[in-house]
Amino acid sequence: MALTLIFTLGEELYGLEIDAIQEVIEDPPLHYVPRAEGVLSGAINFHGQILAVIDLPSLLGFPGEERDHRQVVLTPQFKSLVLTVSAIQRIVKLDLTTLQPPPEQAGKSAIRGVAGLDEMMVNLLDTDEVINQLENSYAE
Amino acid sequence: MRVEISYKFIVGFLVVVVSGVIVNLAVPYLQIPPEFQQFFSVACALVVGLIIGSIFSRAFTANIRRLTSAGERISRGDLSAEIQLKESSFPDETSDLANSMNQIQESLRSLVGDIRGIAFKVAGSAQSLSGTSQEVSASSQEVARTVDQISKGAETQAEMVEESNRLFKEVAMSISLVATAANKVVESANQTVETAKSGRELAGASLGSIRQVLAEAESSSQQMLNFIGQLQRISKFVEVINGVAQKTNLLALNATIEAARAGEYGRGFAVVAEEIRKLADSTTISADEITDLVEGIRAEGQLVQSSMGQVIEEMESGREAVDRTNQAFSAITENAEGTRAKANSIAELAEQQITSAERITRAIDEIDKVVSDNAAATEQVSAATQEQSASMEELAQSAQNLSTMSESMLQIVKQFKLVQDEQE
Numbered sequence: 001m002a003l004t005l006i007f008t009l010g011e012e013l014y015g016l017e018i019d020a021i022q023e024v025i026e027d028p029p030l031h032y033v034p035r036a037e038g039v040l041s042g043a044i045n046f047h048g049q050i051l052a053v054i055d056l057p058s059l060l061g062f063p064g065e066e067r068d069h070r071q072v073v074l075t076p077q078f079k080s081l082v083l084t085v086s087a088i089q090r091i092v093k094l095d096l097t098t099l100q101p102p103p104e105q106a107g108k109s110a111i112r113g114v115a116g117l118d119e120m121m122v123n124l125l126d127t128d129e130v131i132n133q134l135e136n137s138y139a140e
Numbered sequence: 141m142r143v144e145i146s147y148k149f150i151v152g153f154l155v156v157v158v159s160g161v162i163v164n165l166a167v168p169y170l171q172i173p174p175e176f177q178q179f180f181s182v183a184c185a186l187v188v189g190l191i192i193g194s195i196f197s198r199a200f201t202a203n204i205r206r207l208t209s210a211g212e213r214i215s216r217g218d219l220s221a222e223i224q225l226k227e228s229s230f231p232d233e234t235s236d237l238a239n240s241m242n243q244i245q246e247s248l249r250s251l252v253g254d255i256r257g258i259a260f261k262v263a264g265s266a267q268s269l270s271g272t273s274q275e276v277s278a279s280s281q282e283v284a285r286t287v288d289q290i291s292k293g294a295e296t297q298a299e300m301v302e303e304s305n306r307l308f309k310e311v312a313m314s315i316s317l318v319a320t321a322a323n324k325v326v327e328s329a330n331q332t333v334e335t336a337k338s339g340r341e342l343a344g345a346s347l348g349s350i351r352q353v354l355a356e357a358e359s360s361s362q363q364m365l366n367f368i369g370q371l372q373r374i375s376k377f378v379e380v381i382n383g384v385a386q387k388t389n390l391l392a393l394n395a396t397i398e399a400a401r402a403g404e405y406g407r408g409f410a411v412v413a414e415e416i417r418k419l420a421d422s423t424t425i426s427a428d429e430i431t432d433l434v435e436g437i438r439a440e441g442q443l444v445q446s447s448m449g450q451v452i453e454e455m456e457s458g459r460e461a462v463d464r465t466n467q468a469f470s471a472i473t474e475n476a477e478g479t480r481a482k483a484n485s486i487a488e489l490a491e492q493q494i495t496s497a498e499r500i501t502r503a504i505d506e507i508d509k510v511v512s513d514n515a516a517a518t519e520q521v522s523a524a525t526q527e528q529s530a531s532m533e534e535l536a537q538s539a540q541n542l543s544t545m546s547e548s549m550l551q552i553v554k555q556f557k558l559v560q561d562e563q564e
Contacts, residue, residue: 003400005393018400024393026386070390090417091396 004094005072006122007085010062014085015094015115015122022073022080024088038137044082046073053082054134060110062086078127081134092117099124143230145200152192160185202226203234210241218557219249252556259550266543273536280532284525291522294515301511305504312497319490322483329480333473340469347462354455361448368441371434378430385423392417 004015005024028044030053041053051073057063072083099113102123110129115122143151163184167177203225210223223238223245225231395413399406 003396005397018397021397023397024390026390088393090421091393 001093002096003091004122004124005091006089006117007068007072008087008089009057009060009085013089013117013120013122015092015124016072016083016127017124018091020074020078020127022075024070024072025082026070028071028082039134041084044071046080046082049080051080051082053084056083056085056130059130059134059137074127078131081131092122094122094124096124141230143232145232145234148196148230148232152189152196155192156185156189159188199226199228200234203238207234207237207241210238210245214241214245214248217555219245219252220557220559248556249558252553253558256550256553256556256558259546259553263543263546263550266539266546270536270539270543273532273539277529277532277536280525280529284522284529287518287522287525291515291518294511294518298508298511298515301504301508305501305508308497308501308504312494312501315490315493315497319487319494322487322490325483326480326487329476329483332476333480336469336472336476340466340473343462343466343469347459347466350455350459350462354452354459357448357452357455361445361452364441364445364448368438368445371438371441375431375434375438378427378434382424382427382431385420385427388420389417389424392420 003018005018005021006013006015008014025044025046028046030042030044032042033040033052039055039059041055043050043052045051053071055067057067066086067084068087070088072085072088074081074083094115094117096115099115101113102111110126110133112124112126112129115124160181163181167181170180172180206223206225210221213221223242225235225238228235392413396410396417399410399413402409
């Protein structure tokens with residue numbers, strides 16, 4: 001059993017284990033970073049630290065979505081990135097033993113697996129893969 | 141000294157007798173033989189008798205001849221010469237006769253002169269009479285023709301009078317229809333005035349009601365605006381509550397994360413955080429419901445308010461319409477009163493006209509009679525004129541005859557010679 005913050009990207013529910021979450025913040029003043037483009041929205045001042053804000057829907061191919069006014073700050077283990085999502089729902093307990101592997105084409109979808117929650121499906125986000133993809137996109 | 145012829149004869153006889161006696165006495169002294177004395181005295185007496193007789197008879201026959209010739213002259217028509225007898229110391233009956241004949245001649249002369257003057261005048265007058273009578277004859281023929289035309293005209297006139305009579309009776313009928321119609325109009329106008337008055341009262345009452353309702357609707361509209369304002373305040377409160385709930389939710393999220401990080405020690409706190417999250421969620425749901433409700437009420441309120449506005453507008457136009465209706469009723473009343481007055485005067489006029497029309501009909505009847513009489517009279521006149529024309533022709537003929545006769549009379553009178561040197 002693992003506590004997971006679930007949020008929506010498009011019609012789908014996505015989950016992020018709270019072990020990777022430092023804090024959920026609300027409407028931080030966003031500073032635009034010069035020459036920033038693509039998934040990098042800008043930077044925020046988080047308790048004196050300057051953190052990069054990554055637009056997760058853009059990164060995972062859901063452009064044009066609505067954005068929640070709250071953002072998720074990852075732990076320093078995940079480079080303290082700030083993720084913008086469509087809509088934060090709540091924290092639930094997911095039974096990771098029922099986790100099923102993602103569909104075949106999900107090689108680049110940054111999903112660790114799909115877990116059932118009541119009548120719904122939650123795509124558990126692979127935080128490492130997200131960061132990989134991010135680094136790859138900036139390496140190109 | 142006047143001596144009558146008989147005395148002259150007696151004187152002559154006495155002279156003869158005296159001379160015979162004287163001779164008889166004187167003879168013896170004349171130495172005439174006695175046997176011749178008788179003879180001589182007879183011869184002397186005869187001679188004296190012859191001388192005196194011849195003297196006497198010559199003078200007498202001369203006068204008689206003169207008188208005879210004068211009588212012949214007068215009988216020829218010569219009245220110019222005065223009858224002059226030989227101057228005599230002893231005028232006798234012949235000079236009386238001559239004087240008488242002179243007087244006769246004088247009388248005849250003046251008579252003939254008068255007759256001649258009159259004959260002249262008569263001839264002139266007869267000629268002008270003839271001319272005039274011819275003109276009169278022509279004129280009377282003209283008159284006859286004209287009278288004929290008048291006669292025809294009188295017939296036409298009679299027909300036209302009859303036509304007029306018929307038409308006028310129709311007119312009289314129409315006028316009485318007009319009078320009836322005018323009376324009906326008066327009744328209608330009265331009803332209209334009454335109706336318009338009650339309509340005006342009703343419109344006034346409606347106007348009062350509409351004003352009241354309008355005032356109430358306006359205050360309701362104002363109240364609805366206030367109500368909507370209050371709802372906006374509720375919305376603001378709900379927003380605040382929502383904000384608080386969201387903050388609470390966020391805090392609960394972070395508390396859950398922190399509790400998880402604290403491991404076993406944070407378990408109880410995690411439960412509290414979950415309960416807080418649930419409270420915050422239900423608060424958010426309730427706040428959303430309130431927001432929905434408020435939104436619905438506000439929308440309804442706006443609908444009510446706009447409906448109220450429409451109602452007010454309609455009431456306003458209704459008020460204007462009633463106002464106009466009121467004015468229209470006033471105008472109708474005025475017009476109907478005017479119509480009533482006019483129709484009244486029309487009815488009165490029509491009554492007068494009916495009376496006049498009856499008089500006119502009677503007059504036309506009389507005219508008809510007169511025209512008929514006229515036609516008859518004209519025919520009589522025509523006949524009379526024709527007779528007159530014939531008479532005038534006769535008269536002209538007579539005037540012509542008279543002229544001719546006066547001419548011949550003038551010729552005759554001219555045969556009389558009145559002055560010595562007058563020649564034909």
